[in-house]
Amino acid sequence: MLKMRMRMKMLLLLGWCCGLVCAGQNRSDPRGQTGFPVLSINYDYVQMPFEVSLWILLASLMKLGFHLLPVLSGVVPESCLLIVVGLLVGGLIRVMGKNPPVLDSQLFFLCLLPPIILDAGYFLPIRPFTENAGTILTFAVLGTLWNVFFMGAVLYGACRLEAGRLASVDLLSCLLFGSIVSAVDPVAVLAVFEEIHINELLHILVFGESLLNDAVTVVLYHLFEEFAHAGEVTVGDVFLGVVCFFVVALGGVMVGGVYGVLAAFTSRFTSHTRVIEPLFVFLYSYMAYLSAEVFHLSGIMALIACGVVMRPYVEANISHKSYTTIKYFLKMWSSVSETLIFIFLGVSTVAGPHTWNWTFVSITIVLCLVSRVLGVVGLTYIINKYRMVKLSGKDQFIVAYGGLRGAIAFSLAFLLSSDDFPMKDMFLTAIITVIFFTVFVQGMTIRPLVDLLAVKKKKQSKCSINEEIHTQFLEHLLAGIEGVCGHYGHRHWRHKLDRFNKRYIKRCLIRGERSQEPQLISFYNKMELKQALMLLESNSSANLSAGDTAAPQQRSRKTLNISKEREEEIRKILRANLQKTRQRLRSYSRHTLMPDAEDEDEDWSETRIRKQRRMSFMTLPALRESPAVRGSRVESDRPSVLFTLADERLESRGHKPSVTFCLDVEEKPLPRCVSDPGADQLLEEDESLHQRH
Amino acid sequence: MGSRASSLLREEDIDEIKKETGFSHSQITRLYSRFHSLDKGENGALSREDFQRIPELAINPLGDRIINAFFPEGEDQVNFRGFMRTLAHFRPVEDNEKNKDMISGEPLNSRTNKLHFAFQLYDLDRDDKISRDELLQVLRMMVGVNISDEQLGSIADRTIQEADTNGDMCISFSEFTKVLEKVDVEQKMSIRFLH
Numbered sequence: 004m005l006k007m008r009m010r011m012k013m014l015l016l017l018g019w020c021c022g023l024v025c026a027g028q029n030r031s032d033p034r035g036q037t038g039f040p041v042l043s044i045n046y047d048y049v050q051m052p053f054e055v056s057l058w059i060l061l062a063s064l065m066k067l068g069f070h071l072l073p074v075l076s077g078v079v080p081e082s083c084l085l086i087v088v089g090l091l092v093g094g095l096i097r098v099m100g101k102n103p104p105v106l107d108s109q110l111f112f113l114c115l116l117p118p119i120i121l122d123a124g125y126f127l128p129i130r131p132f133t134e135n136a137g138t139i140l141t142f143a144v145l146g147t148l149w150n151v152f153f154m155g156a157v158l159y160g161a162c163r164l165e166a167g168r169l170a171s172v173d174l175l176s177c178l179l180f181g182s183i184v185s186a187v188d189p190v191a192v193l194a195v196f197e198e199i200h201i202n203e204l205l206h207i208l209v210f211g212e213s214l215l216n217d218a219v220t221v222v223l224y225h226l227f228e229e230f231a232h233a234g235e236v237t238v239g240d241v242f243l244g245v246v247c248f249f250v251v252a253l254g255g256v257m258v259g260g261v262y263g264v265l266a267a268f269t270s271r272f273t274s275h276t277r278v279i280e281p282l283f284v285f286l287y288s289y290m291a292y293l294s295a296e297v298f299h300l301s302g303i304m305a306l307i308a309c310g311v312v313m314r315p316y317v318e319a320n321i322s323h324k325s326y327t328t329i330k331y332f333l334k335m336w337s338s339v340s341e342t343l344i345f346i347f348l349g350v351s352t353v354a355g356p357h358t359w360n361w362t363f364v365s366i367t368i369v370l371c372l373v374s375r376v377l378g379v380v381g382l383t384y385i386i387n388k389y390r391m392v393k394l395s396g397k398d399q400f401i402v403a404y405g406g407l408r409g410a411i412a413f414s415l416a417f418l419l420s421s422d423d424f425p426m427k428d429m430f431l432t433a434i435i436t437v438i439f440f441t442v443f444v445q446g447m448t449i450r451p452l453v454d455l456l457a458v459k460k461k462k463q464s465k466c467s468i469n470e471e472i473h474t475q476f477l478e479h480l481l482a483g484i485e486g487v488c489g490h491y492g493h494r495h496w497r498h499k500l501d502r503f504n505k506r507y508i509k510r511c512l513i514r515g516e517r518s519q520e521p522q523l524i525s526f527y528n529k530m531e532l533k534q535a536l537m538l539l540e541s542n543s544s545a546n547l548s549a550g551d552t553a554a555p556q557q558r559s560r561k562t563l564n565i566s567k568e569r570e571e572e573i574r575k576i577l578r579a580n581l582q583k584t585r586q587r588l589r590s591y592s593r594h595t596l597m598p599d600a601e602d603e604d605e606d607w608s609e610t611r612i613r614k615q616r617r618m619s620f621m622t623l624p625a626l627r628e629s630p631a632v633r634g635s636r637v638e639s640d641r642p643s644v645l646f647t648l649a650d651e652r653l654e655s656r657g658h659k660p661s662v663t664f665c666l667d668v669e670e671k672p673l674p675r676c677v678s679d680p681g682a683d684q685l686l687e688e689d690e691s692l693h694q695r696h
Numbered sequence: 697m698g699s700r701a702s703s704l705l706r707e708e709d710i711d712e713i714k715k716e717t718g719f720s721h722s723q724i725t726r727l728y729s730r731f732h733s734l735d736k737g738e739n740g741a742l743s744r745e746d747f748q749r750i751p752e753l754a755i756n757p758l759g760d761r762i763i764n765a766f767f768p769e770g771e772d773q774v775n776f777r778g779f780m781r782t783l784a785h786f787r788p789v790e791d792n793e794k795n796k797d798m799i800s801g802e803p804l805n806s807r808t809n810k811l812h813f814a815f816q817l818y819d820l821d822r823d824d825k826i827s828r829d830e831l832l833q834v835l836r837m838m839v840g841v842n843i844s845d846e847q848l849g850s851i852a853d854r855t856i857q858e859a860d861t862n863g864d865m866c867i868s869f870s871e872f873t874k875v876l877e878k879v880d881v882e883q884k885m886s887i888r889f890l891h
Binding site for chain 1: 727730733734747750751752753755756757758759762766783786788814817818834835838839840842843847851854855858859872875876878879880881882883884885886887888889
């Protein structure tokens, strides 16, 4: 009953939004002529931003709606539902007599695509990516080339055989069509694969391939377009095309790398203006994308390179709040972008001029599947000779089946000029059909297939200090053994890169002491902070489950011993904090979030280690309550631990602790601490970082 | 140089090593020439100094331990058989070997034996447990000199607490294996020896 009402509300909202969008296409009436207009309508003034906001609102409401209907979203991937919504909206607009807007290619490439790619690139898991880089590159470059030429050739043959309306399609057009259609689309792959949680290796293979094949697509697309325009092809041109590929790929990466280094360097100096730190990250990345597009280099690769290069240094320099901001903004923008893209795909389907040709479309679909399977199987046979962990048949099936096409193909086709390509409409229809087929059929069936084939799923593992230590240990061990064998494998080069990084680059790009910090220590610090916060949050509910009491008690036993030795240090810390917090202002200016941010950073280096230990003290469950303290307890249990410690120390010195002291100490911003109110939310989402709902 | 090296290695030796370690013929000859090039004293065995001359081991934080792992208990020289036996742990695990029935038990490069090799690098006194001190030593080697003892101590405590299931404040081999069950040891501890 409740669900029915919600559905009705959704439909009403949807209808209302569409109505507004359609009405917005009208021009507004000029004001009436009698007397002074008290109330007038001037829609033209706000038309553009109003419509944009309406579309985004529609997209977000749709997303909201889907998650209120868990039955549907469990079976059908979100992308399919969004395309259906787009179809409905397009149909509604058409019924009202207007022309539905088509997905403008410039809008798509400049506004909708970059957030998704930046999000993917910034959070790209580096280790699996570099370990499988050879495989990914092979699939991306050789696989796409195979697809393009195979499809182009077979389509041309089919067009020749068919004659009739298809006779005018020449080889160049077929090749161009092949190059547009064969590229695996990162947006669609992300949308579907995020929901099925397959293991990391397969995810990074398909996803990495979809990102890297952009270079191939860009080169081939421009190449064939130029050839079609020029009218004839020489061998020299083909050779230039190959050179162009390398220029595009490497140039894109270099542009991205340069901007990444710039961003990292800038972030070194932002300690006094924390508020605009995220802006630098976004701006530099977007500039990298645009700069690459100026020279027809691969914008996607530039964006990925920028994100990858910038991330380790920027994260060491910026505050935790900025990190959270970056993370959430990227997720938000990419989520909205993706939704909009799929909705527009649906709307454009209703809008665009269509030329349906049974032969062409059906051959295209069959060819897409066949060439993809052949390509994957053939390449895997070669790749497995060089891999240590071979790809099994199941893996190959998932890689082949996960090759989804998406909006990039549509936009590229839309950009074609109708003069050079009179069959542009037919191409568009065929591409839309392929996209629908891959997204609907393959997207919907991949989840049951994954379960059926019992493909390994993503391991839900909590970060463990053991794994980190032992993994590093094994890295060192293997590097040494490789040295003994005289073997210069990729570990050797990675070691060299690490050493170069540590000695020169980190010194330039990371501010202060953090440049010297070993990776193990930063990992450990982050883990400790997370755990301290989790325990604080759970203390406030004052209900530790039976399973947890064993571990914390063991810990508390140990940490109790340590605390007895460190009494004097605690006293010093608390004394210093008392003084600081009294001077603290409660003002909030637009330029600084924390008025004493500078103080915090100055003595950060000295007291950092002590603060870490203090955080580990905070994991004491309320064991150390003494009767004297219990009387003066405050209602909120959260700061109880430090409060009790502080209380005992200060009572002995005759100070009366105040409530504000306690809460202030808790909220005093530690350098890498999370003092957001939504701390537990953050931690949960940290673990499932790749989920975008 | 190559032909002289392989002439010192007899066919029967190669066959025995092949059976024991699973390396192929060409891999064994290649590694023998490497062995020979390391052996400056030309006496058919390697000493600790020979290993210390390898540049990669000199800068490796675990260099000394790795060198020690090659030498059996109490000895100062390692011959080619011993050299190969240690290196056999790092051979990639092959699918067809998983089903092979070996009389001597599991092959040297099985996951358990790989982990056991790593475990012994931690466990210097060979009591089948990694104590807190042994862990601290390894951590100190990996992390360098800038980190204080207390911080390393808390890391070590945390590590042991995470892994320890039977409460003896040490990490036994089974606990070690359990902690690393999610790590892809077969890939991380394998070197691709070229054919």
